[in-house]
Amino acid sequence: MRAPAASGPALIGISTDGTAIAVDVDHAPHILVCTSTGGGSTTILRNLTAQFLHQGAHALVLDPTRISHLWAKDLPTVTHRGNVAGIHDALVGLAAELKRRTDLDGVPRLMAVFDRVDDTLRHLARYWETFRHEGDPKKSPAISVLEDVLYEGRQARIHVLYNGQASGGGLSLLFNLQRPRCYSTAGGSARTCVGASVSSTIRSGRWTGRFSRQRWPR
Template sequence: MTKTALPTMLSFSAPNLREQIEALPEGTALIGLGTDGRAIAVDLDGECPHVLVCTASGGGSTTVLRSLTAQFLHQGAHALVLDPKRISHLWAKGLPTVTHRGNVAGIHDALVGLGDELARRLDLPDTELATVPRLIVSMDSANNTLRQLTRYWETFRDKDTPHTSPAVTALEAALWNGRAARVNVILDGTPATSVLGAAPHELFGTVILARVSATTWQRLAPLAGPAPKPSEHRGRVHAIQHGEDHETQAIWMTDADVVTWLTDPDETQS
């Protein structure tokens, strides 16, 4: 297959890019452009309905989470944005279909609520479920967040309550049962098997990697061959789907791009 030169940056404002994004079917979002010139996209209704993003510092994981979540919101989804740094996803604050949580107590309560919502959706007949908005759970810095949730639960649980944090249990339930409930997880990190109960490549249909070590690559993308040489280009990622590696220039979408697009689309287009 002929390779083409990737742009050094792929801005949301690039000519015709927004039109290409808006033409995608519901449940599909553009990651970016691949070296063969094709659009590389996430299909939440495909084989596995969740996305794992893992990059070294400065590799663009927050940008990818923001871009993908925004695209699904534009299609009518609702979102639960878990932002433990409290400043990585300020775009999500104030949007009517987004719940933004930053501190560990708020994240804990939001995930427990997610478990209740998942159970409610699973009880709905298919005809009614089809009318319920898709729910995107977007979690930044998952490794640290899951550790914080575990410690938080230990501070007040008593001997008669489960040892595992109910927030972590709810997230795991969303990963295993999300397809049947129109709940999809976009997670940034490398969650331990001991926490979520399965190897990451078994839970996530799309794995997006950038600047990771050979060990991390092998753990998260065992079927995609050896780890490639890290790129210094901002936004350059590797999208792993069906065991195949697609070198991709990811969309650069700023906080302002997202807020304007979701609240005043005519202004974004002008």
């Protein structure tokens, strides 16, 4: 069996000027992929996750469609969750893993792969409203844990890879994206933009993504 590759950048694709574009979670701990419908964001998440797994990482794959990431379901270092109850429980359980890892050295990276984040966060908020009792926090604990991971995950070697649109419902995020990169698909018919180094505040309700004022490559 071939040994895993050394930890390092993961290739995304080729930019509009022909340059190879890669991301390195040592420098940009979380990765957001924004595309139009059919722009290939799920494929990018799959591609990045496979590369990080090859480097020795583990993965928590949140797959609300239940079919987009079946490729990872039976892999030994992957936990796959599909329905909203499973996604809720997996995120809540991530709080203990975040705390456990914070003071440990040499733990493998954990890639939290979150597909269709817009729709799924709306479903998580509604799910929590269904089961919330008097005295429970108003915000879904699953969403609260995601917020904690976005703030503290770098130290614990937990990295969030997720896709969504620049505006939509589900949550409110403040992004600080350093040089979003864009590349064209074969034939130039679609364009995909990837931002990294995410700093965010999540509030229950709506996602109105705000990006740093930089001109994206054309």
